């Protein structure tokens with residue numbers, strides 16, 4: 001085995017790599033925020049909704065968790081096109097990732113909601129808070145705080161899984177790499193670089209979540225309890 | 228039929244029946260509490276004391292009878308629960324403070340949410356009620372940094388901030404050791420002295436005898452005996468005699 005590594009041919013492409021990293025970050029940040037909102041609403045619906053809502057959420061979650069992400073991406077991409085609506089590959093990628101991560105978020109946040117003691121709800125009720133106020137001020141923050149590590153892992157996974165949207169030629173890091181390796185014929189080197197970049201991205205995402213947690217979960221910060 | 232002692236009664240229960248499935252928990256309970264009165268409910272565990280309080284605050288629905296609280300018909304399915312909540316404060320054995328909020332934020336939450344008070348006003352109010360329970364210095368602390376007795380005093384302050392016309396206390400000292408019990412009872416006694424209408428479920432017989440205008444002994448879901456605190460010195464029924472004698 002005498003493979004001669006040559007990373008120097010990739011040097012001229014540093015701008016493309018950087019753009020790829022930036023696009024992946026944008027894609028996953030958008031999917032994370034929207035997926036969190038969707039998943040949290042679903043979790044509340046499943047905990048507190050009408051039987052029809054509970055059933056709808058449960059079905060959604062099971063379908064998503066038991067089908068491959070790639071198939072979901074194709075379904076969204078070609079499905080929307082079939083409806084006659086034109087969306088860019090990146091838009092389709094965001095929608096598919098949001099739908100996907102929303103289901104996983106729902107399950108994680110639901111566990112968090114269940115960990116909030118019923119007595120807390122009763123105390124809020126007795127103080128005269130409405131249902132919405134109770135969720136907002138009393139339930140959500142402790143619930144999310146309790147499952148925050150699981151959520152962090154899920155969103156790191158989402159960022160990594162976003163590479164698969166290159167299959168519908170969404171613009172992100174893996175798509176950029178695919179192009180570079182076909183230009184340079186240096187596949188091994190290209191994907192080593194991409195692998196390292198994803199590793200760094202994971203680190204950055206985890207750090208961002210840690211920092212965000214420190215800002216939001218004030219009590220943890222003040223009392224020095226680890227997240 | 229039971230007739231209200233006075234039309235001005237803050238709380239009036241009349242022939243209240245409440246069951247959980249086949250279990251009869253309140254079996255024709257009637258009593259009144261007038262303005263500024265302190266009523267202590269005593270009785271064995273399982274006799275329906277907590278349930279009675281929960282019914283008064285519409286946390287449970289009753290099957291029969293009527294409950295009037297501060298002019299609200301609590302038994303009426305059309306009850307405006309949020310209006311009732313503005314008039315009634317309740318404190319539980321387990322404090323139920325919100326762990327992610329500071330003492331001050333715990334107290335400010337309801338005034339800002341329910342009464343649309345500004346943050347600044349609510350903060351001032353929080354300081355005021357904290358002073359009443361002797362905990363001004365703890366405003367910035369989190370519940371877990373406080374002793375049980377302090378947490379319970381914060382819970383009382385949190386209720387007081389809504390300026391209720393009636394306070395309900397359900398065994399608020401039962402989770403505390405004797406020394407901490409004393410500081411909570413002192414707060415309740417000063418509330419009583421200040422003219423607050425209160426119903427308290429308690430195992431503190433000495434406190435009930437001294438502070439309560441009326442003591443109600445509940446047994447098997449019924450008001451078994453009631454009267455002034457001195458009733459505990461001369462129990463009329465075998466059951467109360469046994470209960471008082473057991474030193475609970």
Ligand SMILES: Nc1ncnc2c1ncn2[C@@H]1O[C@H](COP(=O)(O)OP(=O)(O)O)[C@@H](O)[C@H]1O
Pocket residue numbers: 247250252270271272273274275276277278279
């Ligand atoms: N939500 C409930 N569901 C079923 N049974 C209950 C419920 N709440 C109370 N009970 C039962 O009702 C009885 C009276 O309870 P409670 O009012 O808490 O008594 P006390 O406060 O006097 O100890 C007990 O036997 C208790 O197990």
Ligand SMILES: [Mg+2]
Pocket residue numbers: 276277278398
């Ligand atoms: Mg009880």
